[in-house]
Every structure is written in structure tokens, then in C-alpha cells.
Amino acid sequence: MIRIALLGFGNLGNSLCNALNNNNYTSIIQIYNKSNLRLNDSLKNIPFTTNLTELKPADIYIIAIPDDAIGSFSERLPFKNELVVHTSGGVAMDVLSKKNRKGVFYPLQTFSKSREANFNKIPICVEASKDSDLSLLRNLGEALSENVVEINSEKRKKLHLAAVFVNNFVNHMYTIGHEILQNEELPFKLLQPLIFETAQKIEDLNPFDAQTGPAKRKDKNTIEKHLHLLTEGPYKELYQLLTQSIQATHGKKL
Amino acid sequence: MIRIALLGFGNLGNSLCNALNNNNYTSIIQIYNKSNLRLNDSLKNIPFTTNLTELKPADIYIIAIPDDAIGSFSERLPFKNELVVHTSGGVAMDVLSKKNRKGVFYPLQTFSKSREANFNKIPICVEASKDSDLSLLRNLGEALSENVVEINSEKRKKLHLAAVFVNNFVNHMYTIGHEILQNEELPFKLLQPLIFETAQKIEDLNPFDAQTGPAKRKDKNTIEKHLHLLTEGPYKELYQLLTQSIQATHGKKL
Secondary structure, eight states, X not given: OEEEEEEOOSHHHHHXXXXXXXXXXXXXXXXXXXXXXXXXXXXXXXXXXXXXXGOOOOSEEEEOSOGGGHHHHHHTOSOOSSXXXXXOSSSOGGGSOTTSEEEEEEEOSOOBTTBOOOGGGSOEEEEESSHHHHHHHHHHHHHHOSOEEEOOHHHHHHHHHHHIXXXXXXXXXXXXXXXXXXXXXXXXXGGHHHHHHHHHHHHHSOHHHHOOSTTTTTOHHHHHHHHHHSOSSHHHHHHHHHHHHHHHHHHHHO | OEEEEEEOOSHHXXXXXXXXXXXXXXXXXXXXXXXXXXXXXXXXXXXXXXXXXXXXXXXEEEEOSOGGGHXXXXXXXXXXXXXXXXXXXXXXXXXXXXXXXXXEEEEOSOOXXXXXXXXXXXXXXXXXXXXXXXXXXXXXXXXXOXXXXXXXXXXXXXXXXXXXXIIIIHHHHXXXXXXXXXXXXXXXXXXXXXXXXXHHHHHHSOHHXXXXXTTTTTOHHXXXXXXXXXXXXXXXXXXXXXXXXXXXXXXHHO
């Protein structure tokens, strides 16, 4: 049984806590959060503290707090030579205080409190400075997911950048689609089958090969009509730049 | 039984043909294409022609050819007062020749020859100048899908614009993610659970509320790090403009 202290209880902390708590190989022995919080019924037996000096011995201390705070927070931990890991895609392992053994446990997914995460398919990216810690993090990952991969800080940064494109920026495209339909009093659910199929198609096809549309086929007529429909502002500029980018990407490889 | 002549056999024509042929309420009585083609076994009993003067009587003539060619093609049809519809999101109904009765039958989905389309959930947008033709197109739509909606040419243009954002532009985001991972020799499948969850999340959540990431939370540190990782070119410009657009969208409504 791997004993875990979970430090931070945002969207990721919450999802991770539920997954690690419903697991035969892991046990959350304590939750820390800087402010008080109400744990739901399934978690209410887990000891909770807002005081770092009250932290109990654990095999792994998992930090799940905003990126900018990770370094200074790790300095404030009142112990040394323990395994302390963070859960961030964009932060290097070396940001952690050197007084403890360092590691990273990064589940590559978007988490929200309102949706239960199924960790089984989520890639878990692990890194550690000591081999024995890497094994422990692998075991922890495998208790949750069938897809545990060792990835160093340099590569993880790039992976996180790619995740911003396929998650944050994609969601912004959905937001723009939603706004366009709302202005026409059309229901957003009209777009949902298209959105799913777009995501599903690239299970079989390389996204480069899956590209379609007026930009790809250089259909100036349709592009002009679309630009005419968009009022001046960021969405029009985005349409233009995305069209150029698709043409540049496909021009250079075709 | 609705008798259909299918005029054009690209990705959409092909998908539509399979769906209409496997249906108790519809019958493809003829396929026209400007060049010869090899129909697969399940379609090979359908009469085929490359000659418009050989077209047989049908209840609906469905044009499924590139947008730019629809108008002039409809002028060349050697009959009048028949129901002739096109299948394009971005083309107004009035582009069709006035010598026949006009209509639109627009399935809102992305089609490819390598993937079989399940029409059942695909929204089918219909429009016609005569009420009786609209009913017939509704019946045709309902033979394929549980989601048939009447949408006029003005609204359909906007819907098509929104579709470009949530399909073409989203796929370009996937392409960029793919390229970033490829440069690091990381497998694209690492991003797939994130891509699916991003698409699935907005079944429950408005995409505006689902937005997360460094742009939304104005995390300058991470944004700077990401820009530093991107070489000069359209992807860097896109990152900047998408970040600005997310901040403008969320700034104006928060």
C-alpha cells in the first residue's frame, strides 16, 4: 500500500484524491489545503489539515497547487529527504526544493470538479531524480492507469504546450462556434456530432491527412464569404491567421 | 419510396449514397458523376452515367459537387420543374437554377471515404422554396436521421462558418499538437484522451465555462515559456492571437 499525502485540493487534487482513494494499492493518509474545505462523504474520513507542521509521514507527498506557487511551497515543507512530487505539465522538476527527493507525477488530462475522471486511459507522465523513486511513481501510476510513461522535464514542457493547443485552444474554437450559433438563435447541440467526429477521426487518421475545408482546398470564394460574415475583431483575425497557417502547413508538405 | 438521383460522388456523395441505399424509405435510382468511377459491390447494381442527358425521372435530384460548380451545373440539367437540391452549408439556395424547384439538404458532418458515417445523429438542415418540397425533404432527412431541422440560407451560412471553427480549425490545432510531439519523438496517442475529454466535456458544460489554461487564468509566466518554445512563424503568431482572443472573450463577459 502506497501512503500518500495530498497537498492541494483544486480540480486536479480533487480528481486525484477520488481516484487514489478508490484504489487497493494506494491510500490517501492526509489532505492538506491552505484554506479549509468541505470534503464530500466518501472522503470525509481522511485526516485534513491547513497546517504544514501537522503533516504525517507518507511515502509520497503530491503537490497539486498552481504552477507559480510550487517552488516556494516545496521550500516550506517541514521535513527533508522525503519524496515530494508535483503534478504540473509546464513546470520543471528542478523547481522543487532540493532538501527533498524530487519527482513529477503529471496526469495528462483536463479536470473539473463537476466531472468524474476515468484515470484508466489517462497518460501519466512520471519523472524522478532517483531510480527507486521512479519505480515507486511508476507503481503509483499503474495503480490508476494503463498508460504510464517516463518523460523528462524538457519533453514534458513540449507535451504541455501541445496540450494547450489541443485542449485550451480547441475549446476556444468551440466557444466561437457557440457564440456564432447563439447570435442566430441556433442550438449549440447542432455542432456536437461534428465536434465528436472531428475528435474521433484522428484515432485512425493522422490529423494532417484529416484536414478538410476551404483553407486546405484554397477556396477563396468561401473564405471571402466567411470573412465578410465576421465583424472586425479577434475572431476575424483568427480566421485569417488560421487559414494562412493551414495553407502554410499543407503547402510545405504537399 | 423516395426515388433519388445522386449527382456527384465525392466524400459526401459516397457517404450519402451508402446511407440512402441501406434504407427502406429511399431508393437511389441513378448515380451521375462527371468522370467514370468504380462503385463498390454493394452499390454496383445502381445505374450509373457520366452523361446528364441520360438522367432518369426521380423525385429528388441531389447535387453533391464542389460549391463553386453548383450554380452552373444546375443550369445544365436537361429538365425543368423538378426538385433539385444541393448539399452545401455555405451556398445559398438561390444559386440553383430557377428552371427547377429549389431546395437544400445539408448534413452537418465531416465525411471521408475511409470512414462510414452514422447518419442517425447527424443534423440534417433542409430548406425549400415550396412547402410540399420542404415536407418531402423532411421525410428524406427523417429516413436517415433523428435530427432534421429547417434552416434558411442566411442562418445556414453562419452555421457553416461555425462548423469551420469547430472542425477545420480544431483539426489544425490537432495537427500542430501532432507536429510538436513528433519533433520530440513522442507518440500522438498521448494526446488522445485529452482530445476526447475536451470534446465530451461540452456535452454538459457550455464551452465558455469549460475554458481553462494559461490564457484564461492570465498566467503570464507559462505563456512566456510557451512562446519561447515556439519558433518564429504562424504557430507562434497563432499562440499569441488565440491567447489574446481567449482573454478578450473572457474579459468581456466575466
